Ligand SMILES: [Zn+2]
């Protein structure tokens with residue numbers, strides 16, 4: 332039985348062309364030998380279940396502890412270029428018989444120190460099927476493409492350049508369209524309206540007071556765990572390595588409603604489900620999402636809430652499948668159906684069509700003021716479906732252009748809300764670049780953007796050009812209600828001009 336192919340070209344291709352010929356050939360030879368050692372070692376492991384010394388030595392060179400933990404990521408692959416290592420591992424996984432892929436994904440996750448064994452097992456129990464489907468159904472899939480999508484933030488680039496653009500019509504008569512400078516100068520911040528900006532709730536149904544809040548897993552405070560010291564016990568109102576308990580969530584909403592009885596709109600910028608990324612299921616996520624939305628409705632009776640989806644809300648985690656995928660184990664249709672139904676508490680019926688298509692919508696809140704809610708979680712780097720097809724998932728950016736063109740023609744002011752900020756390092760660059768182009772083109776119509784995901788309260792500026800001298804747009808990132816990871820829970824209240832919808836305080 333042939334277990335492995337012998338393709339070494341990809342590895343040659345990713346060795347930097349800036350290094351000298353002799354050191355390049357040494358580097359190429361080293362990588363080639365590393366790949367051969369790994370292939371031989373994996374072959375033996377699959378036959379006998381034994382790890383040879385050669386395999387162990389090769390794995391030592393590929394350690395990437397905490398690579399997916401943005402909070403404590405260490406410099407990985409100290410011995411060899413990161414992308415070269417990724418390319419070797421991905422090419423092996425593509426070449427082995429499919430029946431062994433799930434086992435090897437788990438083994439590599441453990442061997443390379445990515446996460447503790449229970450996390451690796453649980454995560455790939457859920458995700459392996461999606462990855463195998465993608466490997467089997469993506470024409471000419473290469474290891475470079477996988478590394479480019481998943482590890483773009485580590486500088487991996489596909490050797491065969493792939494790029495795409497969105498068709499964005501040029502401006503017509505700019506004096507007649509959108510919000511002119513003259514209109515802006517008439518701002519009246521005397522009686523601003525209040526927009527509450529909530530983000531990243533990450534409700535943990537299993538949060539247990541007194542449990543271990545300093546565990547090895549990505550998220551702690553699990554039932555049955557015991558802290559070594561009392562200082563590491565999960566507190567009543569939270570812990571810095573844990574997500575939000577129901578009690579804390581309720582307390583936060585009580586605080587908001589007691590302090591602000593004059594909120595006009597609420598923007599909720601996504602991520603309801605907790606960080607137990609190795610334990611998601613459609614059933615669990617549905618329960619969590621439903622209870623949080625119901626609680627928001629009861630706490631803010633009569634106030635319109637405009638929600639978006641986050642990368643933690645689907646199951647499998649982060650994965651938004653194309654609408655052509657019908658497999659019930661990993662199609663995203665279930666979450667679009669769920670929120671299309673639940674969000675009707677606040678949204679007009681006509682929003683259902685695009686929510687069912689890809690979790691996005693637009694609402695003309697009142698004449699002249701429009702909200703566009705995007706599912707920017709599609710650009711998240713471990714949305715595996717970007718490997719399958721990265722071109723404008725769900726046609727969302729093309730749709731955005733159409734919406735903004737109409738808004739511009741009608742002289743409407745637009746707020747855009749979405750989860751992942753387009754310039755965040757976790758957002759697939761092509762998607763973020765085209766989104767920024769759209770913002771640049773419609774900067775007189777889009778007055779402000781509101782994001783979540785980073786768990787940090789900050790702002791992002793969009794510039795006219797690469798000189799970065801002329802800011803043309805702003806995005807407010809809302810922080811998070813969860814304390815994960817190492818942050819205090821927060822919410823924002825934007826004081827907004829009631830006519831021009833520009834933030835005044
Ligand atoms: Zn989050």
Ligand SMILES: [Zn+2]
Pocket residue numbers: 602641642643750783784785
């Ligand atoms: Zn997120």
